[in-house]
Amino acid sequence: xxxxxxxxxxxxxxxxxxxxxxxxxxxxxxxxxxxxxxxxxxxxxxxxxxxxxxxxxxxxxxxxxxxxxxxxxxxxxxxxxxxxxxxxxxxxxxxxxxxxxxxxxxxxxxxxxxxxxxxxxxxxxxxxxxxxxxxxxxxxxxxxxxxxxxxxxxxxxxxxxxxxxxxxxxxxxxxxxxxxxxxxxxxxxxxxxxxxxxxxxxxxxxxxxxxxxxxxxxxxxxxxxxxxxxxxxxxxxxxxxxxxxxxxxxxxxxxxxxxxxxxxxxxxxxxxxxxxxxxxxxxxxxxxxxxxxxxxxxxxxxxxxxxxxxxxxxxxxxxxxxxxxxxxxxxxxxxxxxxxxxxxxxxxxxxxxxxxxxxxxxxxxxxxxxxxxxxxxxxxxxxxxxxxxxxxxxxxxxxxxxxxxxxxxxxxxxxxxxxxxxxxxxxxxxxxxxxxxxxxxxxxxxxxxxxxxxxxxxxxxxxxxxxxxxxxxxxxxxxxxxxxxxxxxxxxxxxxxxxxxxxxxxxxxxxxxxxxxxxxxxxxxxxxxxxxxxxxxxxxxxxxxxxxxxxxxxxxxxxxxxxxxxxxxxxxxxxxxxxxxxxxxxxxxxxxxxxxxxxxxxxxxxxxxxxxxxxxxxxxxxxxxxxxxxxxxxxxxxxxxxxxxxxxxxxxxxxxxxxxxxxxxxxxxxxxxxxxxxxxxxxxxxxxxxxxxxxxxxxxxxxxxxxxxxxxxxxxxx
Ligand code: BGC
Numbered sequence: 001x002x003x004x005x006x007x008x009x010x011x012x013x014x015x016x017x018x019x020x021x022x023x024x025x026x027x028x029x030x031x032x033x034x035x036x037x038x039x040x041x042x043x044x045x046x047x048x049x050x051x052x053x054x055x056x057x058x059x060x061x062x063x064x065x066x067x068x069x070x071x072x073x074x075x076x077x078x079x080x081x082x083x084x085x086x087x088x089x090x091x092x093x094x095x096x097x098x099x100x101x102x103x104x105x106x107x108x109x110x111x112x113x114x115x116x117x118x119x120x121x122x123x124x125x126x127x128x129x130x131x132x133x134x135x136x137x138x139x140x141x142x143x144x145x146x147x148x149x150x151x152x153x154x155x156x157x158x159x160x161x162x163x164x165x166x167x168x169x170x171x172x173x174x175x176x177x178x179x180x181x182x183x184x185x186x187x188x189x190x191x192x193x194x195x196x197x198x199x200x201x202x203x204x205x206x207x208x209x210x211x212x213x214x215x216x217x218x219x220x221x222x223x224x225x226x227x228x229x230x231x232x233x234x235x236x237x238x239x240x241x242x243x244x245x246x247x248x249x250x251x252x253x254x255x256x257x258x259x260x261x262x263x264x265x266x267x268x269x270x271x272x273x274x275x276x277x278x279x280x281x282x283x284x285x286x287x288x289x290x291x292x293x294x295x296x297x298x299x300x301x302x303x304x305x306x307x308x309x310x311x312x313x314x315x316x317x318x319x320x321x322x323x324x325x326x327x328x329x330x331x332x333x334x335x336x337x338x339x340x341x342x343x344x345x346x347x348x349x350x351x352x353x354x355x356x357x358x359x360x361x362x363x364x365x366x367x368x369x370x371x372x373x374x375x376x377x378x379x380x381x382x383x384x385x386x387x388x389x390x391x392x393x394x395x396x397x398x399x400x401x402x403x404x405x406x407x408x409x410x411x412x413x414x415x416x417x418x419x420x421x422x423x424x425x426x427x428x429x430x431x432x433x434x435x436x437x438x439x440x441x442x443x444x445x446x447x448x449x450x451x452x453x454x455x456x457x458x459x460x461x462x463x464x465x466x467x468x469x470x471x472x473x474x475x476x477x478x479x480x481x482x483x484x485x486x487x488x489x490x491x492x493x494x495x496x497x498x499x500x501x502x503x504x505x506x507x508x509x510x511x512x513x514x515x516x517x518x519x520x521x522x523x524x525x526x527x528x529x530x531x532x533x534x535x536x537x538x539x540x541x542x543x544x545x546x547x548x549x550x551x552x553x554x555x556x557x558x559x560x561x562x563x564x565x566x567x568x569x570x571x572x573x574x575x576x577x578x579x580x581x582x583x584x585x586x587x588x589x590x591x592x593x594x595x596x597x598x599x600x601x602x603x604x605x606x607x608x609x610x611x612x613x614x615x616x617x618x619x620x621x622x623x624x625x626x627x628x629x630x631x632x633x634x635x636x637x638x639x640x641x642x643x644x645x646x647x648x649x650x651x652x653x654x655x656x657x658x659x660x661x662x663x664x665x666x667x668x669x670x671x672x673x674x675x676x677x678x679x680x681x682x683x684x685x686x687x688x689x690x691x692x693x694x695x696x697x698x699x700x701x702x703x704x705x706x707x708x709x710x711x712x713x714x715x716x717x718x
Contacts, residue, residue: 111114
């Protein structure tokens with residue numbers, strides 16, 4: 001019987017696969033037919049921007065322009081064709097979605113998928129074929145200005161989220177453009193730095209999410225990064241684009257350069273770049289315009305190479321704008337708002353709740369002081385990074401008023417002045433870190449007479465910005481002085497931090513009992529936050545990166561490799577990125593990777609495996625039971641790490657290999673099985689130029705953060 005079922009499934013799958021490959025073969029033939037009708041000039045016109053966010057089509061052959069737009073926070077407002085100024089449309093107000101590290105903090109790939117679907121639907125409404133999202137460079141260095149856009153320091157978590165964001169976007173026949181490939185981990189000198197990364201670190205840390213998004217997510221577009229990788233610009237890096245991406249991973253889609261990230265014609269054309277994009281004209285002078293035509297005529301770039309690029313673009317179009325049943329899309333709908341709310345709700349991380357002040361007991365609270373510039377600030381726009389013209393954005397103060405306003409008197413004090421603009425020089429921004437005593441006095445007066453003080457601090461979209469790295473881990477704008485002053489007069493002070501990257505919370509962690517981490521959390525940020533404070537939502541977010549105690553503890557600073565010397569950043573830490581570094585070097589973090597509390601408690605039973613020893617082609621089935629032992633519904637993210645105690649090379653103390661977010665009602669329990677392929681225990685063996693899962697013992701470690709391992713068990717690989 002089992003055999004018959006297996007045969008039927010195999011036949012069905014084979015039938016499906018062969019029908020798909022037939023379709024693909026027919027499409028290939030169709031594309032070749034179109035290309036045979038095109039002139040060289042028409043082909044070249046498709047390979048470079050003809051405006052800020054498009055490249056030419058071939059109207060004679062009914063091939064439309066290829067349009068694209070930023071991401072990742074949502075579909076960017078329409079700008080003018082040839083400059084960055086607003087086009088002043090009235091129909092481009094969009095949903096502002098939680099930022100990348102917020103999505104990562106959900107530890108829930110379903111949320112990444114939801115995010116993708118919204119992006120895809122809104123892109124269709126705006127007639128964009130490619131969305132320049134998701135962005136998921138590894139958070140190597142806590143100060144990187146784009147950490148808020150990216151996901152995580154861990155390649156596995158990164159991969160699971162990248163796959164689902166891409167699938168979500170592309171489910172709407174819109175191409176995802178995964179970026180920035182590769183090793184673009186700092187903003188300082190991003191367009192001139194040469195990152196030196198050994199192949200093992202590339203394969204184990206910096207490549208996995210790109211590989212997964214290509215092979216499991218089927219991403220249609222990849223953006224090459226600004227920087228050089230091991231001596232070659234990413235936009236003309238044969239190893240990166242031809243050897244790894246296209247040949248090894250089988251990427252069928254289009255590689256586009258980051259804006260003005262192309263440096264040569266022949267090298268880029270022959271090394272795998274398909275489309276040159278940029279920021280200003282004259283467009284016909286770009287590397288992939290007239291110079292490319294000349295290079296083809298001179299025999300430096302073959303017509304076959306050009307045809308391959310055109311073929312990839314047409315392939316992308318037939319899967320997106322020229323696909324059958326292309327969805328019309330929709331923008332800023334209530335369903336999209338609901339998705340933004342759900343993602344935001346799952347992203348908020350409860351860092352400390354020592355006095356059980358949260359969730360707030362509404363009946364006992366008659367007055368709430370909401371304090372801090374971030375309580376009234378919006379985050380959809382700011383700095384140099386792409387933003388969103390949000391249809392609306394609920395601030396923290398608005399959210400708190402709507403959730404508590406009926407039963408308590410809510411008042412507001414600004415508390416600090418956020419005097420910092422990404423566009424200003426250091427000199428002009430001087431003094432941004434100084435407290436404002438008048439604002440502090442006002443806040444203290446309010447806090448003294450209120451039952452609860454909710455302090456909304458952190459950073460903002462000016463302080464964390466594309467094109468800049470932060471200079472310090474400290475909270476900006478003199479916030480610590482405000483926190484100290486308010487906490488001194490109100491014993492019920494809740495610290496809410498809104499930011500997208502790690503900060504030094506040392507003093508707050510030591511002196512404050514209640515800390516909540518929120519993000520640049522999208523259109524519904526304020527509602528989600530207030531619902532967490534009220535207990536309508538039980539927090540379930542977990543940190544997607546480590547918070548170090550000091551900058552010096554972090555690998556790039558400890559090894560003095562940031563920002564690099566003479567425009568070379570040597571990633572000397574190799575694979576020891578994020579918790580891999582802190583755990584292996586036994587450095588205590590401020591808050592560990594994977595950490596986050598709940599309003600309920602969970603107990604996790606012993607971890608068992610289906611067998612005690614495995615062959616290299618087998619899969620480990622790790623089984624445990626989890627129970628909600630508290631009296632509130634909630635979710636726990638259970639994380640499975642693996643430690644390889646004896647190995648021929650240095651391995652990190654632990655590596656995340658599986659995780660699951662499990663939702664449980666009070667008293668409910670669930671038996672969970674996590675699967676890990678033995679092949680995924682391998683390290684990249686430079687000596688063999690391949691993956692190597694050595695025989696011997698491995699320890700499976702199950703926990704609810706990277707530093708809270710609850711059960712371990714040993715398995716053997718034979
Ligand atoms: C960024 C990309 C972005 C592009 C277009 C570049 O500066 O690095 O992420 O997609 O601009 O706005």
